[in-house]
Structure formats: structure tokens, C-alpha cells
Amino acid sequence: MLVSMDQCAAFLAAAVLITLSPGPDNLMVISLGMSRGRAQGTAFGLGCALGCLSHTLLAALGVSALIAASPAAFGALKLCGGGYLVWLGIQALRHRGSVGAAQTQSLSGAADSVARFFAKGALVNAINPKVVIFFLSFLPQFVDAGRGQVAAQTAVLGGLFTAQACVIFGLLGYFSGAFGQWLGRHARAGVWLHRVSGVIFLGLGARLLLLP
Template identity: 40%
Template sequence: MINIVTFVIMSFFLVILPGPDNVILTRNTLREGRKGGLRTILGICLALLVHTLIAIIGLSAIIASSAYLFSIFKFVGATYLIYLGVRAFLSVRDNKLKAPALSESCQAADENFFRQGFLTDLLNPKVAVFFLTFLPQFVEPHVHSFVPFLLLGFIYTALTFLYSLFFILLIDQISGFMQKQSTQKVIQGVSGAVLVGFGLKLAFEKAPA
């Protein structure tokens, strides 16, 4: 038996906690509107489903129990977040370009939005460990089927999708102000600092005991 109600309530509060996903989602929505935000959401949700499957087949347990594998996964994820942060800093300089060139730059970047959302989540070992430790708490101990875990993973992914969709629609509503060049420079600079900060935090994260 699955404690669905408790799981949904707990998952909702975990989903709305700020993290790298929110930063990427905000940045991409402001750069390309709803389309950019939606592509990022789809990437994030696909990564969550992959983490669900990884937890089910036990690879997350290996990552969580092996300090060596955890460190490899951690540093790859941290490097990617820092890379995105540096790109955000560089885009502050790009904002000095004329509007047509900036539009062309955003159009080219649009192709990467799905990949950014996907890799940001997939390369975060904390997400893998989270699924490994969080999901079993809501399934009865005697249940040995993978179906309840798969269902919980889908529910968590659906909640993430719905909240993220609301989030990008809200951002899109105030995009007129947010798309001003001066505002963009501040957003890109802050996004870059936050992403680099998350990357450094992840790099120094200790492996679970």
C-alpha cells in the first residue's frame, strides 16, 4: 500500500524549494519565453524519470554507497552547473549587442534548453540519493514490486511539471519588464552567480555515509 496523500504533500514542498532547476528554468523562460521554459521543463522531467528507473534497478544504491562513484558523478554535475553559470556571465556581455544579434543568439541557444534541463538534473547525485531514500518511505516494507516506486516517481515528476508550468507562465506574464536590457543584465549576472554557487556547493558535497 502506498501513502499517496502524504507523499503528494511532502513532494509538493520539496518541488517548490529553490534549486538549480529553478535558476535554469527562470533564465531560459526569460530568454525564449514559454517555449524555452517548456523545453527546459521537459528535460527536467525526463531526467526525473531516469532517476526513478535508476533507483528502481539499484544503481542509485551503488552511487550512494560508493564514495568514488559519487565523487565522479558529483564533479561532472558541478562542472556542468559552473559551465552554465559562466555562460550566463558571458551573456551579460552579449546583451550589449544590437537587438537583432541578441535575438539570433537566443534562437541558437533555444536548441539547448531541453538538454540544459535534462543534464542539470541527471548529473546531480543528490537527486539520485534523494530518490533512493525518499521513495521507500511511502511504500509498505513488505511490498517487493517495482510498480509502487514507479508510480511514486511518476507522481513526483507530474508535480514538478505542473509547478514548473505555473512558474514559467507567471514569469512570462511579467516578461515585459524582465526583458528590459538593464533587467536582463542583472538577471544573467545573478543567475550566473547562483549557478556557479550551486556548482561549487555540489563539488564540496560529501558522499552519504
Template identity: 40%
Template sequence: MARRTVGFYGPRRLNLGSRMPIDFVPSAATLLAFTGASFLLAITPGPDMGLMLARTLAGGRRAGFATVAGCSVGVVIHALLAGLGLSALLAASTTAFTAAKIVGAIYLLWLAWQSLRHGSSFHVTPDDGKSKNAFAVFLTGLGINLTNPKVVLFFVTFLPQFVEPTDPHAAGKMVFLGVWFLLVGVPVASVIVLTAERFTASMRRSKRMMRAFDLGFAGVMGGFALRLLLTQGR
């Protein structure tokens, strides 16, 4: 038995006879678009990348991977809070949800403008050189990720545009996409940790590469903002 559902990219069929609950899984087209966007964001230099590199260069790969683990747990927590919080807002008021998306679009446009105006936020702050326990490094990565307001705003603005406001499974899909974002980002972060010295030297040496990242980041953020604005009222 199957029924038709309407997602962001059009109608699709769900097999109701399956024992696996797949209502929280986005359509293949949505997942493909989200994967591409997540990959672009994962390779774009930023504060988290700078922290991973600094810890790796100071304490070795073990410290680097501990930082990745801490940031990853923070991402999962943000994804859960964003999914549940936005779904609650949607249930309370569609108008409020639409207003939140408009504010999100403005925020994304601001990020794009900041990237073009001030350049990349890639900075590797020198560590004090002291040996640190891996768990302490993990907690540092987790704490920095959880207390970063930009991460909170990012999830509040990034996830909703891949889910229809009228979708009864919006919360599950946003949580799923948050975890998927992590699955895309962790392999990228792992490669960066494994090649920390060469990666850092290359990024510092090539101004063209840094500018290319800036332009790419601005383009992605601007595209997301326009998408949010154009989908209002659907």
C-alpha cells in the same frame, strides 16, 4: 495501524489504514527542501528561459506559453526516465548507484565552477520574426528539452539526493519529485512570459542582478554536490 519508516531526514510514520498510496510521497521536510531548491533553479536564467523569452518577444504570449508547455512535457519525460532508470540501477547494484552519485557530484561542482567562471547562460537569441504555429512552437520547446544532454544529467544528479538509496519506493518518489519540480517551475515560467519585455530589459540592464544569479546558482549546485558526497555509504 501505522509503521515507522526511515527517510533522508529521519523516521516518520505512515498510516497503513489509508486507502491512498502515499509510499511514493517524500517526507514534509524533504519536500520543503526540494521545493526551495526547485524554486531557486526555476528563477535562475538559463537556455530554457532564453528560449521562452525569445519566442514570447517574437510571437507574443501565445508562443511563449506554447514553449513553456513543450519544455514542461519534456521535463515529465525526463523525470519518468530518471526515476525508472535510477531505480533499476539501484536494484541491480548499490555500488553502481553510489558510483553514479559520485559522478553526479563531480558534474554539479563543474556546473558551479562554470557559473562562477563564465557567468550566466542567459541569452535571448533574436527570432526570425516569422509567425509560427503554436503547435510547431510547442514541438520546438519539447525537442530542445528532450535533446539537451544537460537536462538529462541534471535529473540524474538532482533527484537521487532527495531519496534514500535503501528506500524500496525510490522510483515512485523520484518520479513524484520530477512532477513536483514541474509544478514549481511552471508558475515561475508563466510570470516570466507575462512580463517578458520588462524582465528581459531588467536582466540585460543589471549586471549585479546577473552576477547574483550566477553566485546563487553556483552555491546551490555546490551545496548539492557536497550533500551527495557526504551521504555516500549511508
């Protein structure tokens, strides 16, 4: 197997919690589902999730190229990625606001079709430079260089991330009305989701920085 069961389990646990934590993508999915309807919210969410495939390709090519060119460069990437994840964790732990509706005016034209919402979701994710940086920081730490086929491992992990994001974003889009109302009644839930994701980021970053 390219990726062990232990790798998959650890990766999926972190990926699901990170995907569930409040962020621009899932808040836009919820907001669009509430304002435009289930079909549009679900389509936008699936587009956002599938947009991760472009970042997976970049990560797979970049990480494999670094391994082939210089193990030291790969180590430097992991250290930089660890520092970035620690920074994300600190930012998440410092977050004190409640979860609010995302700004969607530029995304929700009255005549937009479901297909157009899907395309917009994919484009919003694909051109987001922060997602590129996140993938380059997050995926490599679950890659076992000793197993070889680094690019294939990265691609498999990216595919797993995309699959779980499709499920979560699709469900958020479909149930966005009820979910958005629940978040509105439980403002502290958003804060605790940020704290959980912050601890995860800090743990992953520390793992990259401290382990050889």
C-alpha cells in the same frame, strides 16, 4: 507518503532557484515572448517544462534499476552526480557575463502557431542530453532509499520539478517583455543569479560526495 514534507521543501527550494537561474531554456522563453508575443512565449515555456517529464521517466527507471541491481552502482551514480553538480557550480560562479537574449532564429517562423511553439519547446527540452545528465544527477540525491519505492519517489520529485517549471516558465513567457527590459537595465542581476545557482550546485554536489 512517498515523499516527506522535508524532502519536498528542500527539493522545491533548490528546484525553483535553479529554474530561475539564467540558462538556454528560460532565455529562449524570454526572447520568444519579447519577439513573438505573450502567447507564443508562454506556449514555448510550457512545452520546455513539460519536456522534463521524459527525463523524469528515464531517471525513475534508471535509478530504480540501479537500486535493484546493485546498491554499489547507485552509490557510484551519486558520486558521479555529485562531481557533475560541483562542476556546474564552479562554471556558474565563474560566469561574468550579463544575461543576453537567446538565439531564436530557428525557432520563430512567422507562420508558427501557439501549438507549434509548444511542441518546439517540448522537443528542445526532451532531446537535450545535458538535461538528461542533470536529472540523473539532481533527482537521486533527494531520494530516500530507506523509504523504499525509489522509482515512485523519483517520479514524484520529477513531477514537482515539472510543475514548478511550468509556473515559472509560463510567467516568464507572459511577462517576458517587461522582464527582458528589466534584465537589460540590470545586467548585474544575471551575474548574481548565476552566483546563487553556483552556490546551490556546489552545496548539492558536496552533499552527495561527502555524505554516506
